[in-house]
Amino acid sequence: xxxxxxxxxxxxxxxxxxxxxxxxxxxxxxxxxxxxxxxxxxxxxxxxxxxxxxxxxxxxxxxxxxxxxxxxxxxxxxxxxxxxxxxxxxxxxxxxxxxxxxxxxxxxxxxxxxxxxxxxxxxxxxxxxxxxxxxxxxxxxxxxxxxxxxxxxxxxxxxxxxxxxxxx
Amino acid sequence: xxxxxxxxxxxxxxxxxxxxxxxxxxxxxxxxxxxxxxxxxxxxxxxxxxxxxxxxxxxxxxxxxxxxxxxxxxxxxxxxxxxxxxxxxxxxxxxxxxxxxxxxxxxxxxxxxxxxxxxxxxxxxxxxxxxxxxxxxxxxxxxxxxxxxxxxxxxxxxxxxxxxxxxx
DNA sequence: TCCAAAATGTAGCATATGCTACGTTTCTAT
DNA sequence: ATAGAAACGTAGCATATGCTACATTTTGGA
Numbered sequence: 001x002x003x004x005x006x007x008x009x010x011x012x013x014x015x016x017x018x019x020x021x022x023x024x025x026x027x028x029x030x031x032x033x034x035x036x037x038x039x040x041x042x043x044x045x046x047x048x049x050x051x052x053x054x055x056x057x058x059x060x061x062x063x064x065x066x067x068x069x070x071x072x073x074x075x076x077x078x079x080x081x082x083x084x085x086x087x088x089x090x091x092x093x094x095x096x097x098x099x100x101x102x103x104x105x106x107x108x109x110x111x112x113x114x115x116x117x118x119x120x121x122x123x124x125x126x127x128x129x130x131x132x133x134x135x136x137x138x139x140x141x142x143x144x145x146x147x148x149x150x151x152x153x154x155x156x157x158x159x160x161x162x163x164x165x166x167x168x
Numbered sequence: 169x170x171x172x173x174x175x176x177x178x179x180x181x182x183x184x185x186x187x188x189x190x191x192x193x194x195x196x197x198x199x200x201x202x203x204x205x206x207x208x209x210x211x212x213x214x215x216x217x218x219x220x221x222x223x224x225x226x227x228x229x230x231x232x233x234x235x236x237x238x239x240x241x242x243x244x245x246x247x248x249x250x251x252x253x254x255x256x257x258x259x260x261x262x263x264x265x266x267x268x269x270x271x272x273x274x275x276x277x278x279x280x281x282x283x284x285x286x287x288x289x290x291x292x293x294x295x296x297x298x299x300x301x302x303x304x305x306x307x308x309x310x311x312x313x314x315x316x317x318x319x320x321x322x323x324x325x326x327x328x329x330x331x332x333x334x335x336x
Numbered sequence: 337t338c339c340a341a342a343a344t345g346t347a348g349c350a351t352a353t354g355c356t357a358c359g360t361t362t363c364t365a366t
Numbered sequence: 367a368t369a370g371a372a373a374c375g376t377a378g379c380a381t382a383t384g385c386t387a388c389a390t391t392t393t394g395g396a
Contacts, residue, residue, distance in 0.1 A: 011371095011372070011373085013371095013372080015372090016372080016373090019373095034292060035288060035291070035292065036288075036292060038206075040352075040353055040354085041353075041354065041355090042352090042353075042354095050374090051374080051375075052353090052354080052355085053355095053356095053374070053375070053376085054373080054374065054375095056354080056355065056356085057372095057373075057374075061354080061355075062353095062354065062355090113288060116284055116288075117288065120203055120204075120281060120284075120285065123203070124202060124203065124204060179341090179342065179343085181341090181342080183342085184342075184343095187343095208382075208383060208384085209383075209384065209385090210382090210383075210384095218344090219344075219345075220383090220384080220385085221344070221345070221346085221385095221386095222343080222344065222345095224384080224385065224386085225342095225343075225344080229384080229385075230383095230384065230385090
């Protein structure tokens with residue numbers, strides 16, 4: 001009795017991990033549907049049929065929750081990317097066209113909204129979005145680098161960053 | 169003494185109107201620079217070297233303040249549009265290309281950010297952004313309608329809305 | 337000069353929100 | 367069956383934020 005929960009560190013058992021993962025997915029769903037990252041924990045919990053108390057039971061704090069949800073979204077995006085990926089290294093202009101075309105897909109509309117929201121908040125220094133934005137940008141650049149047929153690594157990185165900036 | 173301000177209706181004198189307009193412009197500047205519409209009144213006031221008390225002295229409430237600032241931004245955009253406007257009515261595809269090219273101008277980047285923010289918040293039902301978003305969309309459609317060389321008015325409106333949706 | 341209106345400061349209220357303390361119930365392993 | 371862990375509820379705190387009440391200072395016209 002009185003396990004003194006204290007609501008600190010989230011549970012670490014495998015069962016809990018699974019529930020946490022399921023929750024993360026549903027949170028990601030809400031983010032895609034409602035396009036918001038600044039939603040109050042109480043509202044978010046209500047949509048999920050639970051309580052803010054439970055969200056903070058499975059996640060350390062709101063920042064970690066958002067990070068997990070965004071990571072889940074990034075994972076989904078990667079999966080779509082896998083299937084529609086043009087394989088092999090190509091010249092910069094080609095990579096840029098392909099990427100722009102991919103991001104223009106109607107299915108990705110909600111992703112774009114969330115991505116834009118994160119970048120906006122991150123650019124404004126809001127925690128935890130600054131860190132998330134950096135990570136997302138880093139990942140995007142890495143993905144672009146892999147597709148470029150440039151010999152010099154530094155050059156690859158420069159061009160990848162340029163492509164990303166142009167597309168944004 | 170004790171003018172019983174009560175902080176309700178903003179002042180209506182011509183001097184006050186001028187000061188209010190100047191304030192509105194500076195608020196619009198902050199929005200362009202920081203790209204935010206959800207900034208707390210205290211923070212916004214601090215950036216302007218005044219107090220939240222003063223903002224609510226010149227504006228009825230935060231909603232009106234935001235509306236005024238967005239209106240100011242829309243006015244600036246219109247001015248840019250005037251100078252770079254392609255005159256006369258053109259076929260839909262042409263209008264769409266022109267509009268897309270115009271919106272892609274690098275100078276308009278901050279405007280796009282604010283516009284996107286407003287649409288996102290409006291789509292989510294947040295006040296006062298829902299109303300502002302509707303007004304902005306209405307204005308954009310009207311502007312597009314004027315440039316279309318279609319005879320039927322209903323058809324013009326339909327096509328204008330379609331162009332806007334495609335560009336968004 | 338004098339006074340009313342405009343402008344501004346200070347303090348605080350009501351609500352929202354992230355988070356915590358503390359309790360009870362439910363499950364699970366022995 | 368029972369003890370301990372896990373899961374969950376309830377209440378509340380601390381802070382942030384929009385906004386108001388009240389007081390004071392500043393200003394412009396008579």
